[in-house]
Amino acid sequence: MIKKTAFALIETAAVLLGVVVAVFGMRYLAGDPVGLYAPLDATPEQLDAIRSAHGLDRPIYEQFFDYVGGLLRGDLGTSLQSRRPALDVVLERLPATVELTLWAFIPAAIIGIVVGTFAAARRNSLIDKAAMGFSLFGLSVPVYWAGAVAILLVAVVIPIFPTGGRGSPLAIVLPAVTLGLATAARASRMARASVVGQLNQRYVLTARAKGVSESRIVVRHALRNSLATVVTVLALDLGVLLGGAVITETIFAWPGIGRLAAQSIAARDFPVVQAIVLLVAVGYVVIFRLLNLTYRFLDPRTETGR
């Protein structure tokens, strides 16, 4: 166990180091940001002064080692725009992204799995066809179109929900539905395909022969054995969603880290961009560690062989 944990920690550190190096490479390629923080008619001396106040005048490798040193002390640098700690700038936007992710992800995952399983059990029925038609729609509709139509219909023409922002309890609904659409669609297709696959297995035939009820076969046997696949796909989705949904957050003026990332890249606010990338990388690592744990629970066979 200790060996395993140590290995996991080393692996995580290696991933994060890779991320830091990659982001620093981007910083090097993106060029000098100082002109964005002063009027265009600033004199070269004034620009130099601002550059040096931000530590941007030092060689890139020095900035890199400084950054890594700070990182080890939990210091992710200072935002070039606001001169506040980059980590604080990101953390104050994180709750919005987590909230949106959970409201989009959990209902979408549940609905997707339920609908997919139901469709598999009633293969080729009208319900199956409707469900799969809908999921195809959910996968093919671009978020910016779905979002714009949703705003027009139920925020402007029939004003039930606010058009955006994070100011009222109802504000979460439209962005969550828009964002969850693709996840629900993907989950339902995955669930249907795996459950159908399981239902064709011989053990199902045996169970039927023994007189086990059809609903028990679908839920306890076929679905249970399908979950590992479905959960893997969903975990990938969850990782992507936690990284911030730039388009959804932009359309619905939702103050999450996706928009913060886009805005910080446009402003070349590297410390903030780096903090976001690192945080998202950590999020991914955590999700996949948890995923590995759930495998043991979902499919005990993954434990054997060691």
Add this chain to the structure above:
Amino acid sequence: MGVKKSLPLLGAFASLLVLSGCVAGDGGDAEASTIVTVAQGGEGATLDNALIAGGNEYSIVTSIYDLLMMVDRDGTLQPALATSAEQVSDTVWRLELREGVTFHDGDAFDAEDVKWTLDRAMDPESGSGQVTYITSIEEVTVVDPLVVEITTAYPDPTLMMSLQMLPIGSRDYFEEVGAEEYGSNPIGTGPFAFTSWTPGDRVELVAYDDHWRGRPEIDGVVFRTIPDAASITSALRAGEVDLITNVSPDLASTLESDAIKILTQDSNRSIMVTLETETAPFDDPRVRRALQLATDVESIVDNVLVGYAKLIPTLLAPIYLGYDDELEPYAYEPEEARELLAEAGYPEGVSFTMYAPSGRYLKDSDVAQALVAQWKEAGFTVDLQVMEWANFVPRYLENSLGTYLIGYGTPIFDSGRGLNAYLSCDSAGSSFCDPAFDEQLAEAMSIGDDDERAARYRELNKTIYDLSTHVFMYQQVDVYGASSRLDWSPRPDERVWLFDARVE
């Protein structure tokens, strides 16, 4: 630490309670309240008066803080925190400050706050870009609690205009709470006091009862960030917001209704094409003139900008002191352009590279593409390079762009600064160099008398008009969408300052 971290959450919760009524409802509650909600596309990263740079941030911050002097809707400078500013010598300004002004925390405003604000902007360690507006300042001295003297290294008659870029903050508050809290929980003397900030979402302000101008007519302002152009108009249509800025010209006509009015304001921003005048082919004034004559600015204004722009004869918009209304914008003469080009030795036409930013100015890359098409007719073949603004700026500052589309706009309504930026030999933004011109400009910029200075600027404007130093084009028109209940008119400084707004 824990309390500090939870502040944004608390703010969000409070705003949720306050706003759930007027946001989620059908607008019935919004009618009763006189809180005006403004939506802007851009996002502010800070509310620190020394660190703000963008126009969106200036609108919010000049609601919270006051300026020493501020332009009115005609562009004329009016007293604010400074009741008078007098040039006691060529290089010394004496400012009398308003008595009885208090910050939102009850502290009295005095000369120390002015000195501290200016000194902080000039301190490289602060990271403030505002130093570029007060390059001339050598020293700020407190004479008595209500008198400040500013000594400049050279005569700077437009210093009071420039100081509009520096909202005045509280020294005591900064020293008490430190830089971080200062920028996220700001305190000023302005007409609206800060109540909460949800980064990326909204800043909420409430009318300041003890403001020296009197209490604002409205109860408060909410500045929301809505980055998507379609969503921001939806929010206005749904009645969630009262005022939106930078309405895209193509959306303006579809937006107008009984509930929504379109407000326009001649912008201080103008658009031009800078020409690389030091090398062939644009070292020849005939080629430059030919390019100008090959430019159908009127067609661009009508077709690309849907009429929301006005032709101007040279670089700067009419609101700048020194604008020459006797000059006529060059007409579109493609035939004459071809002839001039042949006369200059290019009967086969010329080709060159032009750079243009994307998303910085109203329809900038569309305008650039329209130019390329027009110029082709007259024999100019252009390799157009469109770039994101953040990639454009470093090249601009290296002066490596040569020929490019660019804009100029600032609330410092004096031609000197703009002419200097785009024409003087050592400016990064200039592709033109004539030491005699620089000398005349420097001399003009030091003249204290406004009329005399304007006359000198007009001469210089005539010079660049005759030399066709740039392709002169148009000034933008700022377009706002407002709910019909809001009584407010836009300002030439592009700032959404709602002290005098009313709600019907």
